[in-house]
Amino acid sequence: MAGIASPSPRVFFYVQHLLGIGHLARASRIAQALADDAFDVTMVTGGTPVPGFPGPRIRHVELPPMAAGDAGFSGLVDLTGTPVDDAFKDRRRDLLLAVFREARPDVVIIEAFPFGRRQVRFELMPLLEAIASRAAPPIVLSSVRDILQQRRKPGRDEESVALASAHFDGIFVHGDPSFARLEDSFPLAGQIADRLLYTGLVAARPQAPAAERFDILVSAGGGAVGAALNAAAIAAARALPPTLRWCLVAGPNLPQPAFEAVLLAAPDNVVVERFRADFPGLLSGARLSVSQSGYNTVCDVLRAGCRAVYVPFTAGGETEQAARAERLRQMGLATVVGERSLTPQTLTEAIATTLDRPRPPPPPLDLDGARTTARLLRALLAGTPVATLASETAVRR
Structure with missing residues (x-):
């Protein structure tokens, strides 16, 4: 891999969120860190627009937006709820390829694929083919x-391993290997270690x-699948002492x-918001967080160091949030209420019990x-072999 000496390497970052906003939020944080390190970042998104993302200093190109037809990701729909057709897909593919040609990137980052986002193979496989056809591929x-x-x-x-081996130079795994390793949820990770x-x-x-x-900060992520949590939290606010001050962030995608x-x-002691750009700051001042256990929310809670009650999203056979919440429970960093066990009573009891516990130590x-x-990307651009960096990052720093 030849080194690239440009002080402002061009990064082409593709992210498609389909249900919540977690993928977009994490990618936006990474994009901002790249911009802070003088990378020239173009982010291409294709989901429901979310105000404030991807943020300043990022060139943002929006493909015709689409979303998951239901919580099980069984189909794709446009913003009116109409299933997308071949013409819609062709427009997206052609725009994506045009933006790629214009950007002339040194690096392409594709969020989730090939380990997820099979629904957008119709545009990502042509993109990967276009990348491979360049005389000096990024x-x-x-x-x-x-x-x-x-x-x-x-x-x-x-299939994911085959695509990763054929088309990708490396895989950024955004986690601490002492908390979760990719092989814990992806059995074939050893083949691409x-x-x-x-x-x-x-x-x-x-x-x-x-x-x-606020004493208690309730958040339902993007809000598309947070209705039950919102309802149980409102009931808990009515059952617990009215002196507690609550903020419920219902999510931008809640109908x-x-x-x-x-x-x-909502009773008088509950402030209801759709979205709060200062959410991490709110967590820092809160006594307790009540939320699902999506990646970004958990990271914010860990950073803030507040007590936590998690209600993992498990509809449609989802396993990721439950696995994360259980690890946190075992570490003594959370109380967990299963989605199937969620009732006003179970949530009220979990909140009351967790409020009485000491604030957790720094994780x-x-x-x-x-x-x-950003640091790893600089090293790759300077010519450091991927395998060398993989060996260095495989153990906790």
């Missing part, structure tokens, strides 16, 4: 979280507590009728994954 990297969704269909893991670059968890930078303080229902149901985990990603 470095190609996959960007994945530390715990993957476990596959139910035979052959999927083998010399390409796995552990970055640490991608948490927000430390933030001072926000001016507005408007459901959001209005939360507003009407023994690497939370600086965004800046480490």
Whole structure:
């Protein structure tokens, strides 16, 4: 791999969020760290637009947006809920390839694929073919979280390994190997071990507590699948002492009728918001976080160091959040309420019990994954072999 001496290497970063906003949020944090390190970043997104993402100093190109048709990711729909057709896919593919040709990147980062996002093979395989056809192809990297969704269909893991081996120079694994290793959720990880670059968890930078303080901060991620958590939290707020001050962040993707229902149901001691850009700062000042256990929320909670109650999202056979929450419970960093066990009573009891516990100690985990990603990318561009970096990052730094 030849070294690239440019002080501002061009990075082409593709991310497609389909249900929540977790993939977009993590990718945006990484993109901002790259921009801070003088990378010239173009981010291409294709999901429901979310205000504030990907953030400043990032060239942002939006493909015609689409989303998952349901929580099981069984189909793709446009923003009106209409299933996407071949013409829609062709428009996206052609725009993606045009942006790639214009960007002339030194590095291409593709979020999730080939370990996820099979739904967008129609545009990603042509992109990978276009990359390979260049006289001097860019470095190609996959960007994945530390715990993957476990596959139910035979052959999927083998297909992911084949694609990774054929088209990708390396895989950024955004996790601390002392907390979770890729092989814990992806059994064939050993076949590509010399390409796995552990970055640490991608948490927000430390933030001072926000001016507005709350005892309990409830968040439902993007909000598309948070209705049950919102309802149980409102009931818990009514059952617990009214002196407790709550903030419920319902999520930008919660349908408007459901959001209005939360507003009407909330008692006077509960502030209801759709989205808070200062969410990490709110966590820093909160006594307790109540949330699902998605990657970004967990990273924010760990960084803030507040008590936590997690209700993992498990609909549609999802396994990732439950695996993460159980690890945190075993470390003494969380109380867990199973999604199937979620009722106003179980959540009220979990909140009351967790509030009485001491604030947890700082977690023994690497939370600086965004800046480490930039550092590793600099090393790759300077010509350091991927296998060398993989060996260095395979153990906790």
